[in-house]
Each structure stands twice: as C-alpha cells, then as structure tokens.
Amino acid sequence: MDIVSTLGLTNFVMQFSRISMYPFFDMAHYTLSIMKLKEQPGAVDVAHRSPIACWFSGMLCCFGGAILASVLLGEPPIEPFTNNRNIILASVIWYLIFYCPYDKFYKCCNFLPSKLFIAGMKEVTRARKIVAGVMDAHSRYRNGWLAVIAVGWAKGAGSGLIANFEQLVRGVWIPERNELLRMSYGTKVTLIGAVLFTFQQMNYLPITRHNLIFLYTMFVVSTKVAMVLFNIHHSPFAPMEVALYHMAFSWQCTSTESHFQTEASNTGETLGTQCSAPLDASPEESESIKRRRAKKAE
Template sequence: MEAVLGVLNLGDFAQNFSKMGMFPVFDLAYYIVSILYLKYEPGSVEVSRRSPVASWLCAMLYCFGSYILADIMLGGSPIDYFQYNSHILLASAVWYLLFYCPLNLFYKCVAFLPVKLVLVALKEVVRTRKIAAGVHHASHAYHHGFFIMVIVGYVKGDSTLIMFKFGPTKASLYGAILFTMQEAHWLPVSKSTLILAFTFFMASSKVVMTARHSHGSPFALIESWVCHLLFGSPLGGSEEDHHHPPAAAPSSPLKTKEELSDGARKRKAKKAE
C-alpha cells in the first residue's frame, strides 16, 4: 500500500490528513449525527419535554461516552473529558437545536438526506481517529497487551452502542484490530496511511448504507468466506437446521363424516332437553 501511495504521490496527503484537526467542523458533524440518532430513539422527544436535564445527559453520553468508558477502563477519571468546555458547549448547542428549535427547522435541515450523507461521512473521520487514539493510548499503558488495545480501540469507536444497545458494531472492532496490528508493527503500513485508507472505506460504506437505508454489514461477503473456511458454514446464507424434524403439515379445516354426525347428535340432544 505504501508503494501505491508513493506512485500516486499520496504519502504527504496521508500525513497531512492524519494530523488534521477535528474541531470544530468534524466534531460538529459527529455531535449532530450522534444526537440525531438519540432523537430517533422511541420516547426521546417525550423525555426532552418532561426532563430536559435527563435528555441533555443522554445527549452528552451519546457524544462523549467513548471517552468516559475508555478512561474508566484505563484507570482514569470518568469526568476528565468534561474539562473541554468548547466541546461540551458545542454538543449542548446541537442538542438544544435538535430538540427545541422552533418548527423543528434544525432537525429538518440535518435530516435532509444530502446533508445527512455529508454529516455521516464526516462522522466516520472522527470515529477512525478515535479508534486509532484509543489503541495508541492503551499501548502506552500496556505495551504488549494487544487484546487490551483492541478492546479500548473498539470502545472508543462504538461505546454508545455498547452502553445503550449492547449491540457491537463490527467496523469498529475490525478497525481496532487493524490499528493494534499496526501499533505492534505486524502490519507493514504507516499509521497515517492506515488512517486514510480506513477512513475512506468507512466513510464510503456509511454513505452508501445511509443512502440505501441499509443496516447490513460491509464485511458480509468477507465474513461469509471466513466462516465457510473455518467453520464449514454455507456461503451466502444462513445454515438450515437439519436436527429438527420438519413442521407437521397443518390439519385440514374440513371435518370428517364422523365429526359431522357427532355434532348433529349433540344438537339433537340439546333440542330434546
């Protein structure tokens, strides 16, 4: 990959891209999409009307939960990130506009599909940086703790789903594995190159999935081949269970002659009574 980037003269671009600041443009997009997903949750609008403080706390956890959970795992204070006043104020402004803007104008603007596609692409830039930063942070505390690096990088990428929905996102997990391999020098690419490549993959995949309203995995084809190779699963579909007998055919709704005659006898007996 390094050779390809050298031919295309993208090495300097990768370096500059990896050092590019995320605040405020990219972080703003991250906060908008995160709180937008919060608003999609059933009952979130009602909570914002009944208890604005609870709604604000949920929004802050959606935005900064990755930092809080990663700090706890590495022995830090869970409120360290709240010292960055500019980030808290920016996320709070996004929360207020999404839930309380007159006529719901801000929500309608950011939920408009072309605008949303741009926002989700920018959000993936931040997520890739967070995964890389989580792996790097963990490597300083645990020099050879590769599993810890993967876990912390994964948490940095998708703590919101872990904390609120308990549903892991494969992209962050695979990203954490790649950045851990790079940190351990098992992957023959520079960190800036990996950041650029993974960001491009994640942003393009997320844009396509959002445009198609798809909830599938961009890794489905690879996972299918790996599962087939390692576990003997069939390609391109779920394995049917051959251990259970087939369901019995539904009985015919038509009654037999014996049932009809028995019913007639019961009716005659009731009339006689």
C-alpha cells in the same frame, strides 16, 4: 504503502492525518449522534419531561466512547466532561436538535444532501478515535494486544456498547438487545479498525500509521455514504462474516448432519438445534424461530 506513494499522495496523506477534528468534524459527530437519539422511541417525550435526563443521555451518545475507554483504563470517567469547549458545542447542538422551533434544525440536517455530508464527516472522526484509544492503551500494556484492541474499539464505538445504560437514563430498559448480541455496522467496522491499528502499532503491518488512517478513513467514508445514499441497512461484511462463521463455529454441523443421516441417533436433535439460527439469519427469521421454540417449550 506503495499505493499512496506511487500516487504522489504522501504529502496530502500527512496533512490529512493532522487535520484538527475540532470544530467541524466533531460537530458532525455530535449532530449525527443526537439525531439518532431523537429518533429513538420516547426520546422526544423525555426531552420535554426532563431536559436534564435528555441532556445527559445526549452527552452519553456523544462522549460514550471516551467515557467507556476511561473506565476500561481505570481513569476518571468524568474526564470527557472537563473539556468545556466540546461539551458546550455538543450541548448547543443538542438544544438545537431537540428544541429548535418547528424542528427546523433537525429537518435541515435530515435533508438527504446535508445528511450525506454530515455522515461522511462523522466517519472521519472514527479513525482518529480508534488511533487515540490504541495508542493510549499501548503505552501502558506493551504486549496486551487484546486489551489494546478493546480500548480502541471502546473509544471508537463506545456509545453503541454502552447503549443499554444510556437508555436506562431515559427510563428505557431492553436487556435482550445489545451491541454484542447483534452488532451494528458501525461497531463492526470499528472492531476491524481497532484490530488493524493495533497490529500497525505493534509493527505487524507493513504500513505507516498516516497511510493506514487515510486508507481506513476513505473506506469507512465511502461505505457510509453509499449506505446512506442507497438506504442500505444490511452490513456490507455479511458474506465475509458468514464464511468466517461457517469456518469457525459451524463446521461441526456439517459433520453432524452427515452423522445424523447415517446413524439417525438420539443425539441428533440436540445437535441440530445447536446448529440452527446461524449468524446470517435475518432478524425476522430468527424471531420466528424463537417464537416457534417458545411454543414448543410450552
């Protein structure tokens, strides 16, 4: 990559891609994952009714990616639990976040400057996990690029993808919501990363792995910090998504509409229904659309 070498960053980038994630970056990942768990409705109640269910739920949040990638590759899903060092670290953080007197630990971590710091560090682990997943899958399936992307994605964003089952451990079941139906920013950025690293691994991208890790990490860290700082909740990819969506899945509507206007045929209504509720509709809007439809159906 020219940018990196012209800036004289080659050495720095090499060293950056070799930093050990344990213990500090992993710690940030565990802290943020379990903080997010604590913010779920009912989680604190579960923590006091059944510490074991809460602990298992917390571990699924921390190691969900590794577990899901193991399942996809036909490896023992219990393997992440054989890494005592990381499990103990995650358990200590889980204990501090849920049971620390006066909720001190959670409040400290939730304080804006420290949250910014933790969120930034957590994002550093993302690229590493994706790369680990991509390399593992690529060593088995040389040409199965779809499987390689899937494993990279699962490793990087697994806790989101298995959220339904993590909730089930806590006695919560929300089938109408999952990460495929309404992707969060983290899941989206991990998918993009998985695609990039897979293409890099298959030599379709003119960039070394070290440089890609560095650039991708810079991008996700800065985006995440900006999102936490300015309290942004919508995805920064929204305009790109809308464009892509219209290009791939919605161009039929335009042709339909003109057809509809000229012919006013009977098929118009069916097609019109199919083209409503595009990807960029805000949740509230699409909810109200659904409610209206339900009323109609009655």
